[in-house]
Amino acid sequence: MAKGIMIVAEQRDGALRKVSFELASTARKLADQTGDEVSAILLGSGIEGLAAELGKFGVDKVFVGDNAALEPYITEAHAQVTAKIIKDNDPAIVLFGASVQGKDLSARVAAKLAGGLATDCTDVKIDGGKFVAIRPMYAGKCFGEIIFNTAPAMASLRPNVFPAVENAKAGAVTKVDVAVDAQKSKVLEVQKDTSGKVDLTEANIIVSGGRGMKGPDEYKILEELADVLKGTVGASRAAVDAGWRPQKDQVGQTGKVVSPNLYIACGISGAIQHLAGMSSSKCIVAINKDAEAPIFAKADFGVVDDLFKVVPELTVACKKLLA
């Protein structure tokens, strides 16, 4: 019978992604309730040393697949090995990160196993001995409680939502056979973003601007605030469609769904499709001169004033506080 909780760790360039620790901690918490073991799948090349780091966050056992063919990530190769390790070890629950890679991999693996997968979950629990995943649907306009009719139950967890808590376990390494078929896909080039900014989906603080920014040059004041707060600048669909900001900056139902600790919305009225993308943020600030803007209904703190006056003053005030 299926038993235990397995996570699929994600690493890039020999370093574990933060979401991997969030997965490990979440799995540990569930396993402590059910008295189960937490295992992890770790794939790549020359990555055995990372197993100990997973152990620090509560993983008992790490299945390491070390093969040059697994680096860089290619969907079909990783899916083949991941599905095989899951089949061979028969866990009751498998958790993936809902990162770009995790979503790409988890769906392929779920199809290989003909199993159920809940994407981008914001909560998971054991209810009456059964695994239940809670996830936003319709971009957060409602939430669904997902139950599973097949084992393993599979879920991907939204990055930045689940806490990563140290809880040292063995992290013992089991090397696994990683025979990989010849691949049809090849990564030709990896072009890294050199801005030094964290991606919106991983950012702790986001300073976002909308139509109220009036033009592309005005985003400078948001960038200055973001620099002081070590945050990332986002944008509404209106701003992206106007060509003021690149597509990758868009927050909302047809952009990125984010959940930072702090989301500062500047000149964003709060169209439902924008709210859908950021309402799982832990603290929301709205700065808008229109007191009737719907964004204020979602905000923990609201400032009704001209953003072109408030934002530079806020940058000064934060700089002083953080000095």
Add this chain to the structure above:
Amino acid sequence: MNIIACVKQVPDTEAQIKVKADGSGIDDSQIKWVMNPYDEFGVEEALKLKEKNGGDVTIISVGPARAMETIRTALAMGADKGIHISDPALDNADAFVTASALAAAIKGIPYDIIFCGQRAIDDDSGQVGAMLAELLGLPQLTIVTKLDFAGSSVKVIRPIEGAQLSIETSLPCVVTAQKGLNEPRYASLPGIMKAKKKPVDVKNAAALGVATDVKAKVAKFAPPPARAAGKIICGDDAAQKAQELARCLREEAKVI
């Protein structure tokens, strides 16, 4: 070349979503239905490939009777024919059942490349494209913002967190479209007239031999958790408000 684009009919992005009182589903009586925006990018890319290289574009959708409107929209944009997989047994299909139905329909026709949206904006699962690729034994390229076709292969750009990947894959393959891939065209009036006469094959689950038992099920729908009422920051001028806000973020919310 034979091009397939999978489409789904979904509520418009501006739609308010109301959960039924018993939590069994969504009250869809007031909803305006549209083609999933990410699928529009897939249809547009399919049409662009056809215009450049010749061939035809087949639209496939799994959905109730009203999904025919979305298929006709894609035909009006310029696609050639459609397959509508319609069956009450598929009304609550999960990603695996949907992908299985699509795979069963696609197995019977020739294809070089298959487009899907990177996710549908109703269930937000983002699984069907990858599952379809697996079920057909094809390579997958998900969340693609640029595509270059080179005869027997394609080269795409995939943004990931903090980087962009350039990936090459041999055909046939499945590509899932992300915003930025192209600007979908609008259907022209003559296009809409022509679409009415284009063939659409309607199939049910039994005809395709697809098992409809779901693997993952939404047991309960709920509205989003309510947020506690926020605080409006007061002050004589912008500077004072900004200082008070910074203090609140530091001392009350403890987020900076």
